[in-house]
Amino acid sequence: DTAVSQTPKYLVTQMGNDKSIKCEQNLGHDTMYWYKQDSKKFLKIMFSYNNKELIINETVPNRFSPKSPDKAHLNLHINSLELGDSAVYFCASSLSSGRAVAGELFFGEGSRLTVL
Amino acid sequence: SQKIEQNSEALNIQEGKTATLTCNYTNYSPAYLQWYRQDPGRGPVFLLLIRENEKEKRKERLKVTFDTTLKQSLFHITASQPADSATYLCALRRGRGGANNLFFGTGTRLTVIP
Numbered sequence: 001d002t003a004v005s006q007t008p009k010y011l012v013t014q015m016g017n018d019k020s021i022k023c024e025q026n027l028g029h030d031t032m033y034w035y036k037q038d039s040k041k042f043l044k045i046m047f048s049y050n051n052k053e054l055i056i057n058e059t060v061p062n063r064f065s066p067k068s069p070d071k072a073h074l075n076l077h078i079n080s081l082e083l084g085d086s087a088v089y090f091c092a093s094s095l096s097s098g099r100a101v102a103g104e105l106f107f108g109e110g111s112r113l114t115v116l
Numbered sequence: 117s118q119k120i121e122q123n124s125e126a127l128n129i130q131e132g133k134t135a136t137l138t139c140n141y142t143n144y145s146p147a148y149l150q151w152y153r154q155d156p157g158r159g160p161v162f163l164l165l166i167r168e169n170e171k172e173k174r175k176e177r178l179k180v181t182f183d184t185t186l187k188q189s190l191f192h193i194t195a196s197q198p199a200d201s202a203t204y205l206c207a208l209r210r211g212r213g214g215a216n217n218l219f220f221g222t223g224t225r226l227t228v229i230p
Contacts, residue, residue, distance in 0.1 A: 004159075041203065043160070043220040090159050104150065105207075105218065107159030 003027050006091045006108035013081060014116055021076045021111045023091030031055075032074035033105070034066060035090040043090070049074050050096055081115045088112045119143070120208060120221040128227045129196055137191040137224045139206035145184050146208035151191050154203045154223065163204075164191075196228045 006023040013019055025032060034046040047066040048056040054066065063079045078085060091108040123138035139149070148167040152160035166173045166182045166189065173180045179192040193200050203223040 040222065041154075042222050043205065045218065092159075104162045104165060105152075105160070106162070109159050110157070 004091055004093055004106050004108040006089075006111050008111060009109065010112050010114075012114045012116065015081055015083060017081050018077070018079045019081060019113070020078070021089055021091075021113075023074050023076070023108060025072055025091075025093040025106070027093055027106060029093035029095055029106070030071055031094050031096050032068065032071070033092040033094075034074065034076050035092060035107075036060075037088045037090060037110070039087070046089075047074075047076075078113075081113075083115050086113055086115045120206060120219055122204075122206060122221040122224045124224055125222070126225045126227065128229060131196060131198060131228050131230050133196055135193040135196050135200070135226055135228070137204050137206075137226065139189040139191065139221055141187050141208055145187065148209050149180075149182055149189050150207045150209070150218075151178075151180055151189075152205045152207060152220075154205060160205055193226075198228045198230050201227050 004025045006021060011019060031048055031050045033048040035043050036046055037043045046060050049066060049068045051071060065077045067075045067077060076089060088110045090110050092105040094105050119142040121140045129135050145168060148165055150165045151163045153163055154160040164173055164175055164178060164180045166180045168184055170182060177194045181190045189206060191204060203225045205223045206221045208219050
């Protein structure tokens with residue numbers, strides 16, 4: 001009965017490779033997000049999707065591309081990986097406005113990406 | 117841009133005491149503020165939400181205050197236990213609606229010493 005699940009949990013790869021991280025939520029939420037947590041534990045939003053439309057795209061390199069086949073899934077694809085991409089990536093979901101606790105985020109367990 | 121500062125990177129307290137964590141922000145006032153707990157190797161978990169028109173919110177041993185004049189939120193854990201040891205993150209939402217404009221602080225790592 002996992003609420004937000006993301007795979008893989010660990011990913012070790014070489015510079016220049018392309019990789020994807022998958023995320024699925026079974027909470028019936030209509031908004032999903034990708035956050036990046038760096039080595040100093042700072043959590044920064046990268047993307048959010050609402051009803052399959054991108055509604056935030058922070059200043060991340062265009063090597064990063066979110067893909068949402070349906071509102072329960074938001075995958076993160078990264079091209080030409082660089083050393084600085086090493087971090088923990090968290091998927092999250094929430095209900096959009098109009099709800100009693102609008103915006104409370106439910107996070108996945110994180111995917112630790114190490115670029116060598 | 118919004119700056120969110122949490123009082124210290126790490127806080128150690130004795131079991132049974134009250135832990136008080138601080139979240140200060142600059143610029144605009146958020147519509148509401150949230151607190152999350154993060155354990156090592158895990159994702160953040162939502163704890164409490166307090167709206168701009170609320171002064172205080174409680175949940176079991178947790179209490180959050182919100183002072184929009186001081187631009188500060190305090191997070192209290194009373195009768196602290198070693199199991200409360202974790203990193204606590206505050207997060208601010210600027211306007212109405214969903215979590216679109218959610219900004220996180222850098223967190224405070226709390227250690228409760230038995």
